[in-house]
Structure formats: structure tokens, C-alpha cells
Amino acid sequence: MTTETEDPDHKENKKTRHSIGAKKNPDTETAILDAAADIIAEKGIGGLRMEAVARKAKAGKATLYRWWPSRGALLLAVYQRKKPSVCYRDTGSLYEDFLHFAKDLIEIWQGENGLFFKAIIAESQSDPDVAEKLKDYHAERLEALAAVVTRSQQRGEIPQNEDPTTRAELVIGLLWQRLLNNRLDESIDEHIKMLANSDET
């Protein structure tokens, strides 16, 4: 049986909204994210300035900063809205679950979204705020993929006493490295087999 769980991005966003005790106005939210996306498309990620976003979206700066407290937060929000959701499948096989995840993400990254994410990683190396938001985002994705590993442990496919994030991190590290080295078109099958402890051919 194959089931699919929703990308937790949206849930996370909702949670964040609740935690600041204020409900976003959907029209303003759309206007702000549209404005940020337009500015990025025109000037690149480095050209994104909070003031310009507020102006273009005709939104107050206080509103903008309440929902996205920094440039980094806004960048990641634009990326997450723009890219299709990754589904975390539950096929009953860690190899299949990992492979689906990796292939979905590679497909997403092979277009504009990959260029966008590469630019966020690049920006994070000189902007500590973007670095912090990227680290949070990475930790969230890692947790989502670790849940796939936990299910595999419960089925007895892999040892129960290992930290489920270990395998998840190796999968994600491989994919980041492929993205950053422009090698997304090369095979990942052997790697995924190894990380899933699988003899499938």
C-alpha cells in the first residue's frame, strides 16, 4: 500500500502564524510574497530589500517584519511557496521511499527552483540571517525524512538502535552536493540502495 503524507511546510507555516498570535491577512500575504518574488526575479536574491518589498506590496513595514522577521525568513518563504511540495511516501520499503523522495527533489531542482535554492545557499555563506533560516529549514526537512527512516525501523528493515536522522542526513547531503556541483543528472541509485540497506536491483 502506498500512502502519501503532505509536505509539512504548510503545517509549519500555520504553526508559526499561531505562535506569533496574529493571523495573516491572505491578500496581504500574497501581495508580499508576490512582490518579493518579482524583486528576486528582477534583481536576484542579493537585490532583495525589505523596504522595497513593503513598498511594492503596499504593505506596512511593521506587518512585513511581524510575519517575516528578516530577509532570510522571507527568502525561504518565497522558495517554499514557489517550489512544488515533496511527498513523503510510505511504500513499505525504505529503498522505494528514499528513491521517490530523491527523484522528486531532483526533478524540482532541475528547473528554476534549483537555481533559487543554490542562490539561497550561496547567500547564506555571507549573510548570517539567511544562514540561520536555512539551517532551520534544513533541520525541518531532515526531521521529515527521518520520519521515513523511523517507519523503516518499525518494520524491522534496519537496526532500531540507530538515530533515524543519520541516514536521512546522508541522503540530503548527497543531494545538496549534486545540486551545488551541477550533477543532478547523474545516477543516485547505488547511493540510495546503500543507504536503505537494500539488495534490490
Add this chain to the structure above:
Amino acid sequence: MTTETEDPDHKENKKTRHSIGAKKNPDTETAILDAAADIIAEKGIGGLRMEAVARKAKAGKATLYRWWPSRGALLLAVYQRKKPSVCYRDTGSLYEDFLHFAKDLIEIWQGENGLFFKAIIAESQSDPDVAEKLKDYHAERLEALAAVVTRSQQRGEIPQNEDPTTRAELVIGLLWQRLLNNRLDESIDEHIKMLANSDET
């Protein structure tokens, strides 16, 4: 028995020198790499311009371009000269060999050299020439670490029919991801154990 093999960087450089049929004058080489390192220290990687390097080193632009045909090539040369060599050990255990490699590289990256390499990766996302040189460099390092895996296959520690670059790439992908996410101080022991097929505790 533990033996150590030299970092292949230097051999690679010699090969390149032969292949262009010209011997580098060591004084000019030093002057050029010093000049490039000074400019990077002052202006950052993005501020490195070939003309300025030639001027500062009092070298001809033809000489500079003959030895380092692009900014990317010069950047990687400065990085390789600056950072200490990583030794590829032969301890008789893949786990130990991987662990030594990973810990050495993490130590090297925990200072200035890590900031330098992060900046090269960032720069490579917007400069295709730097991207190409980084990809070549990465392929070289991957090959060097794959030789460690091949020795392990010859000892029968891991299956002989797998591509030795697979495990090597997973190690390097993990380390890149840790570097880029500012997580070099977190443990890698579980990951290395898994990639070495090891039960060591």
C-alpha cells in the same frame, strides 16, 4: 600498520604544468599566488580580478593566464596552497580511514580555510568558470577518497562489486552539508560507521 599517502594536489599541479609544456618559475608562481591571496583577504573572493593580480605580482598577464587560465583556476590554486594537506591513511580499517579523513578535513575547515571554501562554493553558484573548476577539484578529491574504499574492497571489508566512489561521495556530501550549514562541530561518528559498514564502538 599505518601508512600515509601524500595529498595528490601537488602531483596534479605538476601534471598540469607538464601538459602545457612550460615550467613555472617558482618565484613568479609565489608572487602570483601571494598577490591573489592578498587581494582575496582584502576584498573577498568576489573582488579577485586577474588584471589586479598580474599588476600586484608584477607578472605578465600572458604568464598568469598560461598557468591559471581563469579566475576559478586561480581561486582553487590559492585555496589548495593555503590549506594543509589531508592525508589519506591506510590503517587496515575503512572506518578508521574514513574517520581520520573526515576529522582532518573538519579541523581544516573549522578555521579560515572553511570560510574560504564556503566562499568558493557560493561564488561557483553564480560564476560558471568557478563552478567548472570546483567540479574538477571535487572530482579529484572524490577519486582520492575512492582509492581508500578500493583498498577496503581488496581487504574484503565491503562488497567488491560496488562502485568505490559511491561511499566516498556520501562521506564528502555529508561534510559539505555540515560545512555549509555551520554544523562542523556536530558528531559524524554514526554516519562514518554506517558508511564503513562497521560495528566498531
